[in-house]
Amino acid sequence: MDDSASTGNHRAIIHLEGLEKTYVLGEENIVHALAGVDLEIEEGSFIAIMGPSGSGKSTMLNILGCLDRPTAGQYFLGGEDVSRMSDDALSRVRGERIGFIFQSYNLIAQLTVIENIQVPLFYRGVDLKEAHDRCVELANLVGLGDRLDHRPMQLSGGQQQRVAVARSLVNNPLMILADEPTGNLDSRTGAEVLDLISRLNESGKTVVLVTHDDKVAARAHRVVRMKDGIVDQDVTQRERVGQGANRRNIV
Amino acid sequence: MIPYQFIVTVKLGLKSLMLHKLRSSLTMLGIIFGVCSVIAMLAIGEGASYEAQEAIKKLGSNNILIRSVKPPEQARQQSSGSRGMQLKYGLTYADGARLQSTIPGVVRVLPMRIIRENVRFERNEVPCQVIGTYPYYSDVTGAAVVRGRFLAHLDEARQENVCVITTGLARRLFPYQDPLDHSVKIDAFYYRVIGIVQERSQAEQRTQSGKMEGQPLDNNVYIPLSTSRTRFGDILIRRTAGSFEAEEVQLHQVTVQMRDVAAVETADPQIKTLLDRFHEDNDYEVVVPLQLLRQAEQTKRIFNIVLGSIAAISLLVGGIGIMNIMLATVTERTREIGIRRALGARRADITRQFLVETVVLSIGGGLIGVMVGVIVPFVVSEMTTMRTIVTPWSVLLAFSISGAIGIIFGLYPAKAAADLDPIEALRHE
Numbered sequence: 001m002d003d004s005a006s007t008g009n010h011r012a013i014i015h016l017e018g019l020e021k022t023y024v025l026g027e028e029n030i031v032h033a034l035a036g037v038d039l040e041i042e043e044g045s046f047i048a049i050m051g052p053s054g055s056g057k058s059t060m061l062n063i064l065g066c067l068d069r070p071t072a073g074q075y076f077l078g079g080e081d082v083s084r085m086s087d088d089a090l091s092r093v094r095g096e097r098i099g100f101i102f103q104s105y106n107l108i109a110q111l112t113v114i115e116n117i118q119v120p121l122f123y124r125g126v127d128l129k130e131a132h133d134r135c136v137e138l139a140n141l142v143g144l145g146d147r148l149d150h151r152p153m154q155l156s157g158g159q160q161q162r163v164a165v166a167r168s169l170v171n172n173p174l175m176i177l178a179d180e181p182t183g184n185l186d187s188r189t190g191a192e193v194l195d196l197i198s199r200l201n202e203s204g205k206t207v208v209l210v211t212h213d214d215k216v217a218a219r220a221h222r223v224v225r226m227k228d229g230i231v232d233q234d235v236t237q238r239e240r241v242g243q244g245a246n247r248r249n250i251v
Numbered sequence: 252m253i254p255y256q257f258i259v260t261v262k263l264g265l266k267s268l269m270l271h272k273l274r275s276s277l278t279m280l281g282i283i284f285g286v287c288s289v290i291a292m293l294a295i296g297e298g299a300s301y302e303a304q305e306a307i308k309k310l311g312s313n314n315i316l317i318r319s320v321k322p323p324e325q326a327r328q329q330s331s332g333s334r335g336m337q338l339k340y341g342l343t344y345a346d347g348a349r350l351q352s353t354i355p356g357v358v359r360v361l362p363m364r365i366i367r368e369n370v371r372f373e374r375n376e377v378p379c380q381v382i383g384t385y386p387y388y389s390d391v392t393g394a395a396v397v398r399g400r401f402l403a404h405l406d407e408a409r410q411e412n413v414c415v416i417t418t419g420l421a422r423r424l425f426p427y428q429d430p431l432d433h434s435v436k437i438d439a440f441y442y443r444v445i446g447i448v449q450e451r452s453q454a455e456q457r458t459q460s461g462k463m464e465g466q467p468l469d470n471n472v473y474i475p476l477s478t479s480r481t482r483f484g485d486i487l488i489r490r491t492a493g494s495f496e497a498e499e500v501q502l503h504q505v506t507v508q509m510r511d512v513a514a515v516e517t518a519d520p521q522i523k524t525l526l527d528r529f530h531e532d533n534d535y536e537v538v539v540p541l542q543l544l545r546q547a548e549q550t551k552r553i554f555n556i557v558l559g560s561i562a563a564i565s566l567l568v569g570g571i572g573i574m575n576i577m578l579a580t581v582t583e584r585t586r587e588i589g590i591r592r593a594l595g596a597r598r599a600d601i602t603r604q605f606l607v608e609t610v611v612l613s614i615g616g617g618l619i620g621v622m623v624g625v626i627v628p629f630v631v632s633e634m635t636t637m638r639t640i641v642t643p644w645s646v647l648l649a650f651s652i653s654g655a656i657g658i659i660f661g662l663y664p665a666k667a668a669a670d671l672d673p674i675e676a677l678r679h680e
Binding site: 062065067068087088091092094095096100102106107108109110119120122123124125127128167171 | 255256259266267270586587589590591592593594595596597598599600673674677
């Protein structure tokens with residue numbers, strides 16, 4: 001199998017230790033969105049994070065994406081503790097190590113396809129002219145090489161999401177963080193986008209997928225289920241297949 | 252790397268602004284009007300004061316003008332009631348001589364009799380000021396002889412019936428002929444035209460007699476003082492419908508030319524003291540161009556401050572307009588800000604992006620405003636007789652204020668944009 005090769009070196013790219021996030025909404029109203037999460041994600045793995053709403057899934061996503069800082073605990077991304085970093089440092093980490101794919105594509109409306117792909121490079125201070133070829137290459141990779149000068153409005157949802165995928169790759173990040181990437185797509189284009197993401201994983205990219213859809217999660221090699229702010233279940237693909245079989249048997 | 256990023260940010264800003272052309276241009280309009288009014292108002296102010304100052308300077312800062320003034324009604328009745336209809340007031344020939352001999356630093360004393368009469372040549376008749384004066388009139392006042400010659404000492408000594416006319420009068424009286432050596436009729440006598448002098452510009456004439464109000468002075472006839480005295484006499488009778496008024500005025504104006512500016516300062520009170528001994532009725536007035544000049548400068552300063560602050564207020568309003576629009580833009584583009592933050596933009600990057608947009612708006616408006624502001628005074632001076640001067644510093648001032656307004660009023664919206672929570676911003680719809 002392919003995954004045995006990609007996870008062969010067993011280097012943990014993400015390491016969460018006792019991660020907590022508490023929101024103080026009022027005097028007596030304190031919400032523990034994350035109540036001590038320990039998790040390790042190895043380089044090259046494809047992991048899905050699932051859970052019902054209120055399980056801490058979104059908080060987890062925000063912290064993994066360095067958009068938010070944990071109240072307690074530690075988060076090592078690529079060996080560096082990012083849990084206490086300043087806002088500017090977190091911005092840098094987001095730009096350099098994380099590739100975001102969002103449910104609603106989140107392309108910038110007034111920019112063209114190629115310009116959207118270039119945005120993360122711009123904030124890294126890369127000369128966009130020099131990086132132009134690479135951006136075109138990425139656009140070709142996602143099958144939009146002929147639409148470089150189109151604006152997001154002129155593209156279908158699936159095409160927009162593919163632009164987002166290209167954008168997530170442009171800075172050669174440590175991991176791709178996808179938040180319900182197929183949530184706004186019909187099943188066929190959704191499947192296409194998932195194929196694309198799977199291919200990226202096969203070529204060695206670490207992918208963290210946040211979803212509530214079992215079919216989407218089935219693509220991942222490992223599924224982490226969250227509940228009440230903790231990791232409820234953590235199954236690698238083979239165990240899960242077995243469990244699923246058991247469940248089916250029971251039914 | 253920083254200049255490159257800056258260029259990209261400016262391009263991005265332009266792009267965002269072009270996306271809402273109407274909104275951007277309306278916003279710019281505030282700044283355009285502001286900058287334009289600063290420049291135009293300062294140009295008009297500058298022009299007005301320049302005219303006055305030039306005129307006063309031409310008048311000679313070394314000169315002191317003393318004019319005869321008809322005393323106020325009450326004083327007149329007290330002093331000259333016994334003389335019936337005849338009113339005697341004003342400067343006398345003796346005053347001229349006294350000034351010359353008493354006041355230290357006096358170079359020359361130039362007396363003038365100014366009589367309003369119609370001047371005729373053939374069928375043309377023009378109301379004029381017939382000015383009896385000395386030959387050195389042209390030296391003291393700076394009137395330039397265009398053709399022929401000015402009055403000479405011999406004309407004065409012989410009480411010759413000769414006259415020098417201004418170019419404006421020459422045009423009116425002699426549309427087809429050469430005025431030289433023709434005789435014009437003033438009152439009952441004929442005077443030979445011996446020369447033509449260049450009339451001065453309107454504003455200069457206005458202040459020639461020390462008065463600031465308008466006077467149609469371009470129709471002047473200069474004759475020897477002695478001739479004026481013998482032909483017209485010292486008693487002037489003015490007939491109006493149903494009545495007549497007689498007044499005795501020897502000299503209407505005396506111009507005292509002083510050695511230098513310092514002499515002017517000391518002579519001013521001395522002249523007043525001297526004249527007050529012989530004039531109880533306050534029937535004269537002393538005009539010191541040097542003081543007028545200082546007053547004009549003072550007035551100009553106040554004028555500029557008032558005009559400038561009015562214009563500055565409109566710039567301020569323009570700035571508030573920019574801030575308002577930018578705040579709306581930030582709200583509208585919250586999602587974009589969230590995306591950019593997620594993709595690695597620091598707070599400073601977001602601040603810069605929005606600040607650049609405001610500054611582009613205000614500088615763009617400033618540039619257009621400068622252009623319009625330079626054109627408007629030009630049009631104003633074309634359409635009216637008003638003189639306008641666009642000074643480089645006013646352009647610079649207006650432009651830098653517009654730039655400063657962009658930064659000041661852009662900072663708050665830009666800061667507000669940067670301080671958005673990326674998570675919230677991404678969720679914003």
